[in-house]
Amino acid sequence: MSARLWWALMLCTICSTATAKEEPLSSVADLRYGVALYHYYQDQHFLALSDLLVAEEQGGIKGHGDNPEIMMGGFYMAYGLERTASDIFERLLDSNRPQKTRDAAWLYLAKMRYLRGDLAATHEALEHISETPVGAAVEELESLKVNLFIKENRLEEARAIVEKVSLREDRAPYLYFNMAGAYARNQNYEQAVAFYNRITQMRQRSEAHLSLYDKAMTAAGFAHLYNQQNDLAVQQFKQVRLDGPYSNRALLGFGWAQVEGENYQAALTPWQALSKRTLIDENTQEAMVAIPYAYEQMDLKPAALQKYREAEASFESEIATLDIYMQELRGDAMLEALNIDPSEDINWLDYAQSSNLAPQLTYLTELFSRNTFRGLIQELRDLLDLKRRLVEWQGRMNFYNDMLVEREANRLAEMDFMAQQEAYSRLIALNAERADIFSYLAAVEQSNDFTALLQGDELSRLERIERAERNISLLEAAGEDVTEAKEKVRRHRGLLEWQSGQFFAERLWRGRKTLAELDQNIQSASKAQDRIQSQVANGNDLAPYRARIDDSRARIDVQLEQVHSEIQNAQEVLRGEVANALDDQRTRLRYYLAQSRLAIARLLDEADGEDY
Incomplete structure (x- = not known):
């Protein structure tokens, strides 16, 4: 994690710790802030x-005071958006804000x-922070002051703060190391x-503490x-683990401490062990020319x-291998070799030592330890x-658009039914006609009028009989x-009524059946019309979506282009x-190569050209 990210995210922890001590809030108030805290503690800072x-965007987080804004400002600062972060913190400096909020904002601005x-x-x-800050802000304020005093070479003031720090505090070893480095400089x-x-x-509790040790x-x-205390230097170097990240540097220093004490044979042991390690490490490179130097001091010039x-x-x-790698890394091969996974926060120094990196990257172990590199x-x-x-949201937008289409x-398919207004009007007419048929059948059934259901030729015969009856009435x-004509017409009517009486019940039943089928069709059509009308009346307008x-x-698309x-x-x-x-x-x-060549030339010259 870069220094910027570490400083910025620490105050998020301050905020979350302060929140945990407050009274429990409602589930709604806790939920959105709780989700953000969950992702923060999972190191998913972007989420x-x-x-x-x-x-x-949805109205803000209620019930957690200014903590969400402070946390958001910390994330903006971590991502290098200092102007946006400053705007947030300066807004939090309003005199109406609680003192702890203003202390946190000023601490952030100071950082x-x-x-x-x-x-x-x-x-x-x-100077704007109160004399009694609360919670973890106290430790952060003290750590910042120590670093500030060290920058200004005010070591005694920095030391006064460090001396008050307990050995049990996690920050203690880092403060001690910073003070030691300042005195060494x-x-x-x-x-x-x-x-x-x-x-x-x-007490060493983690790999990070052991590495710092x-x-x-x-x-x-x-x-x-440097203080010419060679024996003490040897004792210090002996305490370094042989499998740790600083073992090479310690082996090199151990050898030089022995050389300073003119114990050249003892110097060869760590240097020879170091020379068998990868030549990529600068300590190994120095050991390669230090070994023959020790032999020279022992007057073993042929060796x-x-x-x-x-x-x-x-x-x-x-050098030849390195030149090849430098050519390869001019293109995208460098990024492929780094294999940067956005889902993981890699400790590059550990990654370089514990992983089988691409050959090109083994040259970059020192680079991995730099904050600037890790920040990049x-x-x-x-x-x-x-x-x-x-890109995921691009796909979602396409999916949402397809859903709307x-x-x-x-909806248009349903609306096609509405275009059939003529059929709808006919349905209305059928309803009226059905009512007339129902009334007619009911009247026929009640009067038991056989002739009411005549059809075809029978109906024509009835019309002729009725016309003849009218003519007879006029003649009479x-x-x-x-008399004779009247009797004849009566016989014809009687015969017609007898014949219609034979089929009356059947025709009445058929009429009722037809009426029932008409009722069913009208009911189905009415339901379809009701459904369409409901959709038209209640359907959402899709245009705004x-x-x-x-x-x-x-x-x-614009943001993706900018990100690209x-x-x-x-x-x-x-x-x-x-x-x-x-x-x-x-x-x-090339420097060590030049040293080797000069030493070879010197030794050959001293031997007056004699080949050892």
Whole structure:
């Protein structure tokens, strides 16, 4: 984790710790903030920030005071968005805010100014913090002051704070190491060693503490060496683990401490062990030329010449290999070799030592330990993660758009029925006709009128009979004798009624059946019409959703293009850092190669051309 990220995220822990001590809140108030805290403690900082931003868009987190804003400002600071972070913190400095909120904001601003190297502005921010900050802010404030005083070479003031720190505190070894380094830079090696040795008094609980212990013992050894305390230097170097990250440096220093004591044979043991390790390490490179130097001091010049020639061949071979790798890493091979996974927060120093890296990367172990490099890796990981999420949202937007298209198609299919207005009007007419038929059948059944259900020829015969009856009535009124005609018409009517009476029940049943079928059809058609009308009346207007999706797709496309551009820039910067590191490695190899060649020439000259 880079220094910027570490400083920025620490106050998030302060906020979460303070929140845990408050009274339990409602499930709704806890939920969104709780999710953000969950992702934060899972080291999923991007997701935690996303949770806070979504919560803010949905109305904000209620019931947790200013903690969500402070946490969000910390994430912005961690991602290098200092202007946005400053805006948040300055807003939190309002006099109406609680004192602990203003203390946290000023502490954050002080850290931001410290990271920018503006020490005067850092002091100005610290002056605004109350004399009684609460919780973890106390430790953060003290640690910041220690680092600030060390930067200003005010070591006694820094020491006064460090002396109050308990050995049981997790921050203690780091403060001791920083103080030791500051004294060493001032060539006060006695005080430097004293602080380095304090780390030995602490119970080591993790690999990080053990690595710091090895680093401290190595640094203390060199401090004794610079102070011409060779025996003490040897004792310090002996305390470093042989399988730790600083073992090579300790072996090299152990050998030089023996050389300073003119114990050249003892110096050969650690250097020979070191020379068998990878030549990529600069300590191994130095050991390759230190071994023949020791042989020279022991007056074993033939052996020294042989070792110088072996070193020369090794350096030449390594330079040739390095040149090949430098050519390969000019393209995307460098990123493929790094194999940056945005889902993991890799400790690159441990990764370099414990993983089978691509051959090119074994040259970059030193680079992995630099905060600047890890900051670049962090930035590129975040950009790659952001790109992946934007691509996912591109797919989601396409899916949502397809859903709307499908829904619109279904709706249009339903609306096609509405286009059949003529059929709908006919349905209304059928309802009226059905009512008439029902009434007619009911009247026929009640009057038992057989002739009411006549059809076809029977109906024509009835019409002729009724016409004949009207004519007979007219003739009878005129005084004509119509007895015979009247009897004949009566017989025809009687025969017709007898015949219709035979089929009356059947025709009445058929009429009722037809009426029942008509009722069923009308009912089904009515339900379909009701459903369509309901959809038309209650269906959502899809146009606003489509507009939102189109707007979101456009914004995602723009953001994706911007992220892609930033990824290209980050890759170029990272590629430049790697190229510089490899070039430094090459320069160092050529330096030791030159030393080897000069030593060979000198030894040959001293032997007056005699071949050892």
